[in-house]
Amino acid sequence: MTCDEAKILLHALLDNELDAGHAREVEAHIATCPTCKAEFAAQQEMKRVLADASLRYSAPATLRARIEASMPQARPQPSRRSVLRGFAMGSAVSALAASGVVAVVLRQDDQQRILSEVVSAHLRSLQAGHLIDVVSTDQHTVKPWFNGKLDVAPPVIDLTAQGFTLVGGRLDYIDARAIGAVVYKRRQHIINLFVSQTASTEHRPPKTQTMQGFNCRRWGERGLNFWAVSDIGNDELAEFVDKFEVAMKANVEG
Amino acid sequence: MPVSDDFQKAQRFREAALPYLDDVYTLARYLLRDASDAEDAVQECYLRALKHFDSYRGPAMKPWLFAILRNVCNAEYARRAHSHAAIEDTPGAADQTPIWQEGDASPETEVLRSRDAGAIRKMIDALAEPFKETFVLREINNLSYREIAEAVGAPVGTVMSRLARARAMLRAAWMAEEEHSK
């Protein structure tokens, strides 16, 4: 082997890209050639220093959100404009009925906006260092942490035995209001459970919507609104909500 | 129903391609040397990748995304009208330059001092193309030689000589800076 060949092949040796036969040939050359031996050692040293440095970049969460937003969504909602346009084409409708429809459309729109804020908050939380303010798998540590930070502390329920590990809590902002987020893990997937106070005490049964590739299951109970957001499947998220509701009921009654 | 087909395709694409977002973004940062241009290029890359996802047959997602990103970045180079910065698809004169000129000049006993990541990034940024992309794909994105060849559309032999030259240039820059900072 010539030095010219060795000067290129020593990199392949360094990168573990050579088969056993060629590796032996290059090693044999390096063993007998001081120039190539020095070059190999120097490159080995540089590779070691480079491996220790963090040279990767992390994509900003906003970029992730932009890409998600550019993809086809699961259930395209009719926009307010298109509903109104469709409505205007029906001629025999009174103004009173029209305003009623507008109110309904607006309310859906509002929910859609809050859903999108909830999903954004979930995305933000996935950024390094943003997930958890209080790290604990103990509900008796997480629960009091919220006291004084929110008007109503969210129920913090350990579901580890049911397959959803409590990992901590966080303060977040939805609809320009501070809101509690309780964080769970299912395998490597994060579930954010957002909880806010509401004037309505009626029970609203859970309903799943999908946005930007995330499933969001929301429901209302005992004056609280809940949104569970994750990239786990519909079935698993429904299972999470069922287990949570059963455990919360047991907590309240027990 | 077409909407749900599209969604299912997008869902499959998400699962296959989004885990590599940091890798694609890292390559874009090194190729374009600008955070906001890199973001635009990565978004365009994912849009194109989703569009062509039907024709994707594998085997590896990462080199495929990188190949698309490269095309996007080349368009960006053209827009910037810095023709000298464009990545050549065919081996140019630079590929034939002997790689050992810089290496021999350095004393063999010298040991590289550790540098902070920022200083190293700057030195990598300053490497000429097509050596920089080969180096980043290998050393930072952890592609095999074969995968790099796939991503840049060059033979493995060309990848090997580019990598050797890139490392020689980086080491020379490193030594020069240490000399300078003494």
Ligand SMILES: [Zn+2]
């Ligand atoms: Zn030699």
